[in-house]
Amino acid sequence: xxxxxxxxxxxxxxxxxxxxxxxxxxxxxxxxxxxxxxxLKDREASIADALxxxxxxxxxxxxxxxxxxxxxxxxxxERELLxxxxxxxxxxxxxxxxxxxxxxxxxxxxxxxxxxxNEKNAAITEMKNSVAELSILVAERILKEKLGDAAAQxxxxxxxxxxADMRKS
Amino acid sequence: MKILQQGDPPLAYEFYLRGRKQGYNPYVMSIQxxxxxxxxxxxxxxxxxTNAQHDGHxxxxxxxxxxxxxxxxxxxxxxxxxxxxxxxAGKLIMDHIGDEHGWHLFGHTTxxxxxxxxxTQRGLQVFSSSRFDHGHASYNGYALVDHEVVAVADAKANGxxxxxxxxxxxxxxxxxxxxxxxxxxxxxxxxxxxxxxxVAKAYTRRAGQAPAGLxxxxxxxxxxxxxxxxxxxxxxxxxxxxxPYLLTAxxxxxxxxxxxxxxxxxxxxxxxxxxxxTLVMALITFIIVTVNxxxxxxxHIFAMPGVPGWVLAILTPVEILGMFLKPFVLMIRxxxxxxxxxxxxLSFFSLIFVFGETSTGAGLGVGVFSxxxxxxxxxxxxxxxxxxxxxxxxxxxxxxxxxxxxxxxx
Numbered sequence: 001x002x003x004x005x006x007x008x009x010x011x012x013x014x015x016x017x018x019x020x021x022x023x024x025x026x027x028x029x030x031x032x033x034x035x036x037x038x039x040l041k042d043r044e045a046s047i048a049d050a051l052x053x054x055x056x057x058x059x060x061x062x063x064x065x066x067x068x069x070x071x072x073x074x075x076x077x078e079r080e081l082l083x084x085x086x087x088x089x090x091x092x093x094x095x096x097x098x099x100x101x102x103x104x105x106x107x108x109x110x111x112x113x114x115x116x117x118n119e120k121n122a123a124i125t126e127m128k129n130s131v132a133e134l135s136i137l138v139a140e141r142i143l144k145e146k147l148g149d150a151a152a153q154x155x156x157x158x159x160x161x162x163x164a165d166m167r168k169s
Numbered sequence: 170m171k172i173l174q175q176g177d178p179p180l181a182y183e184f185y186l187r188g189r190k191q192g193y194n195p196y197v198m199s200i201q202x203x204x205x206x207x208x209x210x211x212x213x214x215x216x217x218x219t220n221a222q223h224d225g226h227x228x229x230x231x232x233x234x235x236x237x238x239x240x241x242x243x244x245x246x247x248x249x250x251x252x253x254x255x256x257x258a259g260k261l262i263m264d265h266i267g268d269e270h271g272w273h274l275f276g277h278t279t280x281x282x283x284x285x286x287x288x289t290q291r292g293l294q295v296f297s298s299s300r301f302d303h304g305h306a307s308y309n310g311y312a313l314v315d316h317e318v319v320a321v322a323d324a325k326a327n328g329x330x331x332x333x334x335x336x337x338x339x340x341x342x343x344x345x346x347x348x349x350x351x352x353x354x355x356x357x358x359x360x361x362x363x364x365x366x367x368v369a370k371a372y373t374r375r376a377g378q379a380p381a382g383l384x385x386x387x388x389x390x391x392x393x394x395x396x397x398x399x400x401x402x403x404x405x406x407x408x409x410x411x412x413p414y415l416l417t418a419x420x421x422x423x424x425x426x427x428x429x430x431x432x433x434x435x436x437x438x439x440x441x442x443x444x445x446x447t448l449v450m451a452l453i454t455f456i457i458v459t460v461n462x463x464x465x466x467x468x469h470i471f472a473m474p475g476v477p478g479w480v481l482a483i484l485t486p487v488e489i490l491g492m493f494l495k496p497f498v499l500m501i502r503x504x505x506x507x508x509x510x511x512x513x514x515l516s517f518f519s520l521i522f523v524f525g526e527t528s529t530g531a532g533l534g535v536g537v538f539s540x541x542x543x544x545x546x547x548x549x550x551x552x553x554x555x556x557x558x559x560x561x562x563x564x565x566x567x568x569x570x571x572x573x574x575x576x577x578x579x
Contacts, residue, residue: 007444012345012348013268013446016345020355021421021450024358032365036365
């Protein structure tokens, strides 16, 4: 019956199916699936590789950036340091120069004072001498002029004597 | 029990596997499968009954119905004008989903195919199927009865129907004719070889580049079979060895399911809905599973670890039965799904002629609905074509996976 033939496998078809399916399975396995699967695998590997490399490059780049940043920071720090040192040196020099100038000034001033004092003393001495000489000269003149008169001499002596007495007492 | 001990894979997968072992399909398609199988059974019973009736009443006028098709059913009557013969939907459908010597192309045109017989008494016999004249004539002592080659009593005479079948001589015939299904098998396999050799060439020629053309068409499916079928069911380490079979099986089933939906040559043969084809495929899966089964697999069949002796007495026969049941279910599922699809689509068409017999208007009226339903069914079948190819491949992979699985713990 027809229904029976539907669920009853026919020998011929089993025969051809087994033969041809296995043949095709063999052909495809050897000449199609192998290169296809290999190709897929290779492509996936190359893509994964490329991605890895990109990731690596990115990481390297980041590292480099960090390094650059570090270098910049170091340079900046160094500059700060240098500037600070320079400022310190300048300050120190200025301070030193100031001190030196002051010392020098002081010394100069002291010397000037000394000089002035010396000059003053010298001047005083000279003036004393001049006064003495002048006094002598005046005295001489006066003496020459006044001592011609005996009375006047007597008066003078008296006056001097009186003054001297006054000074004594 | 065995399954729960396996541990690693997710729970849903466990239940799936366990369900599969018991022949129950908790898969999404289970409802559809159930409906299909039910409709197939009901349909078959009904058709079987009408056939029996038919066989009884017109054995003598077999010539009129031997090659009935929907096109013929009406024209034949008009031409021959003898006793009004009723349109027989059952016979029409069975003729379409079954196999035949010679491929009916259209109208009265049939592509004759070689009949190859190995007769243990008379040796190899090769001749054209046109010699049988659609079962009307015998040739060289052979004739066609219900699409099967039989030996007829008067061996030398090229007689006409009805034939006197020589039962003993018929038993000596091994029919390896190139039938409609065999030719369809050859065509589909040739197409597969051409497609995949071309694609393989593209992979070697354009190594490392993005896929193009035909490569683009099949690559997603290849990747799907590799990643979602083989890798997930067999495991990362061992899947590669089974890829050629899984891929070939998938594309073979898929292509033939699709070709079965095409109503004219070279499509139209119901190859994946033929039990001989699904039998061979299930058998290959069974052989792969059995040959590659490791100690762990056999251990779980014959002596389930951690199970007391008296339970083993029950469990071992069940497990052994399960070993054979798994490929058997594979065979039935594909066969039943595809055949049921063909039966339903053809039933809708037959409705047109069944109603057309009462009045032309009724036939046309029903025709509109039948057409709409057939379009719907064909859409569904397109989905089923893929799903069944997937299910067959996935279950094969799962059985292989359970056979090569290494014990993780205990």
